[in-house]
Amino acid sequence: MTHVMAKGANISLTAAxxxxxxxxxxxxxxxDVDASALLVGADGKVRSDADFVFYNQPRHPSGVVRHLPKQRTPDGGLVSDAVEVDLAKLPPEVDRVVVAGSAEGGSFPAVTDLRVLLHDVGAAEGAEAIAEFTVTDTGDVSALVAAELYRRGGVWKFRAVGQGYASGLVGLATDFGITVEDEAATAPERSEPAAEAQAEPAPAAPARPDPREEPGTYTLAPAVPMPTTPPPPPPTAPPVPAQPQAQPGYGYPQAPQAPQPTYGYPQPQPTGYGYPQAPQPQGYGYPPQQQYPTGYGYPQQPAQPPVAPPPPARPPQQPQPEQTPFALPPQGPQFQPR
Structure with missing residues (x-):
């Protein structure tokens, strides 16, 4: 049997x-009307914003309160929006659950035949409601507390309320401790400073020191493109140091001295500016040729294989003058021919 309730009446509940x-x-x-629920403590406030269950937050973190999708009758004449509450699983710090409603696009006097129905979730499908309350005389409001479930002496009860809020859902949620930001009210406040800034430019703020120049910081130099590196020159043989000549000591055989040319033999050619230069021998034991600078921008000299020194040239043989037989001059009159 359904309990038809008047505003302010209450009944005890046995449903879990x-x-x-x-x-x-x-x-x-x-x-349109949207149903919502608020889990309130003994101080009349929610513990956190998570205790507000509605269409944008349809499930409480504990799972004990849920917002259900809207339903329409097959003919489309009736619309319903509902919340489910597990009374047996509510924590002890929750003193009551407020069932609220908000009108979208109008106020409640324009809503036809608004009522609150309370059903036992464990009852068979199609069973009658436990209680019914017709919401009337709400005033020109867009939000209201339709009913509430509250605990007394360990027993849950249902009360018909029907209290309207002229400040809408924002005022209702704020009264129960929900933090709500009203974008419509704060938008003009955000736009006024912008208009003043366009009318009169704000003075320039003092220049702050560049953090890159503060002590304790380091500035990386800008990247410089690396030039194309030419191929390295071929390795050159290091110069061979001259071998020191051992000087013979006293009592050791001396090295033979080269014979000096005499009259009639070819003489060494003078050297110096204006005279032809003799070719310099190359090879091991001889001083290295002049090294040309090598590197980027200088012509590269091909490596020359070592050349053995030519054998020393032998002096050409000069023709010997014809020798006449030796004869003594006359020695006295006794040797003169007669």
Whole structure:
């Protein structure tokens, strides 16, 4: 049997879980209605914003309160929005659950045949509601507390409230401790400083020191493109140091001296500016040829294989003058021919 309740009446509940339904007639031009629930403590405030269950937050973190999708009758004449509450699983610090409603696009006087129905979730499908309350005399408001589930002496009860809020859902949520930002109210406040800034430019702020120049910081030099490195020159043989000549000591055989040319033999050619230069021998034991600078921008000299020194040239043989037989001059008159 359904308990038809008047505003302010209450009944005790034996159901472990209930479903509170807001139902109204879908008349042309009638605003839409959204149901919500707030888990409130003994101080009349929610513990956190998570205790506000509605269409944008349809499930409480504990899972004991849930917002259900809207339902329509097959003919589309009635619309309902509901929340389910597991009364047996609510924590002890939750003193009551407020069932609220908000009108979208209008106020509640424009909502036709608005009522609250309370069902036992464990009852069979199609069973009658536990209680029914018709919401009337709400005033020109867009939000209201339709009913509430509260605990007394360890027993859960249901009360019909029907209290409207002229400040809308924002005022209702704020009264129960929910932090709500009203974008419509704060938008003009954000736009006014912008308009003043366009009318009169703000003075330039003093220049702050460059953090890159502060002590304790380091600045990386800008990247410099690396030039194309030419191929390295071929390795050159290091100069061979001259071998020191051992000087013979006293009592050791001396090295033979080269014979000096005499008259009639070819003489050494003078050297110096204006005279032809004799070719310099090359090879091991001889001083190295002049080294040309090598590196980027200088012509590269091909490596020359070592050349053995030519054998020393022998002096050409000069023709010997014809020798005449030796004869003594006359020695006295006794040797003169007669």
């Amino acid at each position: 879980a209930v479903r509170a339904v807001l139902r109204w007639s879908a008349a042309p031009g009638s605003p």
